[in-house]
Amino acid sequence: MPACAANGLGFLSAPNRLITLGWGPFFADQLRAGDGAPGRIMAMERTGARIALGDDERTVPLGGRWYRLPPEDRPTVGDWVAFDAAAERIERLLARRNVLKRIGAGTRGEIQLMGANIDTLFIVAAGHEALNLARIERYLNLAEQSGVEAVLVLTKRDLAAASKDQVQRVRGLRPDLSIECVDARNAASVEALTPWRRLGATVALAGPSGVGKSTLVNTLSGTPVQAIGRIRQRDGKGRHTTTRRSLHPLSDGCLLLDAPGMRELKIPAAGERDVAGVLEDIEILAQRCRFANCRHGDEPDCAVQAAVAAGALDRGRLERYLLLKEEAARHR
Ligand SMILES: Nc1nc2c(ncn2[C@@H]2O[C@H](COP(=O)(O)OP(=O)(O)OP(=O)(O)O)[C@@H](O)[C@H]2O)c(=O)[nH]1
Ligand SMILES: [Mg+2]
Ligand SMILES: [Zn+2]
Secondary structure, eight states: OTTGGGGTTTOOOOOHHHTTTTTOOHHHOOOTTTTOOOEEEEEEEEEEEEEEEEEEEEOOOOHHHHHHHHHGSSOOOTTTTEEEEETEEEEEEEEOEEEEEEEOOSOOOOOEEEESSOEEEEEETTTTTTTHHHHHHHHHHHHHTTTTTEEEEEEEETTTOOOHHHHHHHHOOOOEEEEEEEETTTTTTTGGGGGGTTOOOOOEEOOOOOOOOHHHHHHTTTTOSSOOOOOOTOOOOOOOOOOOEEEEETTTOOOEEEEEOOOOOOOGGGSSSSOOOHHHHHHHHTSSSTTTTSSSOOTTTTTHHHHHHHSSSSSHHHHHHHHHHHHHHHHH
């Protein structure tokens, strides 16, 4: 589906549609004569990069040449590229305004890209439960390092108001931080987020599983574009409904980047250590294993072992992951 057919701005000409995808002089100045059409990466799917070209959308596999580059130089969601329509391939990655990245928790510290060319980061947390200040601060630092404005969005205000005490403590971290409390399912309630929905702006959502990131995307879109998780009765936690990063154009010409929530393992011996960086990609792979309880050893049809065999996943990284899981299971 063309990126803008869904968003009510279909009457715009192709160059204007590019503006609703976040196009601007910073990128236009980088185009050279003979370059193909500019396109924005909306999602990295199993079959390749889904690229919005203004009036068209294509999914193209990433050629092997990209994998010879360091992870930071490979295309990621939110990137602008010069697209060669005849060859159906990405010619060139345009320089980024910024990129949100984190270091995987593994000892080798692999870089993981969370999204490129972001204007605002919505740090999403459930307001009815205890806030994890350490996590919020990590996201605040991440936004600052990348020159991205951060907003704290506290969801589930219909269940309980966020505690004044906790909100005060967040204010202690950054006195000028915008904090918005919403019922993510309610269109009137999420109007509080309108100031950040500027034409061509890209807003990235980050936060743990089950806090309502995809719910926000759906309510702000006005249509169910993303699958929503059910909450487990046992502990009220979400369970990784979203598995890929993807950009969603809204009717007012801004874009939301939805992302999978990250699970955190707590390892008492080392204090509260966040190993989300190691976990996320392996757990996403693991969803394609034949067995739901696969231990990624010698089970048949193990997607994680297949990724190691294909050179897409570092074996040492998998070993560290299995070790952490084992450790966490012992301390549960
Ligand atoms: N009562 C209430 N429920 C909410 C609110 N926001 C989200 N939910 C519910 O919380 C559950 C999880 O929501 P999701 O949007 O799937 O959460 P997510 O952050 O996208 O989770 P992952 O994709 O796993 O990272 C769903 O059952 C939503 O209906 C809210 O503001 N109030
Ligand atoms: Mg989600
Ligand atoms: Zn497996």
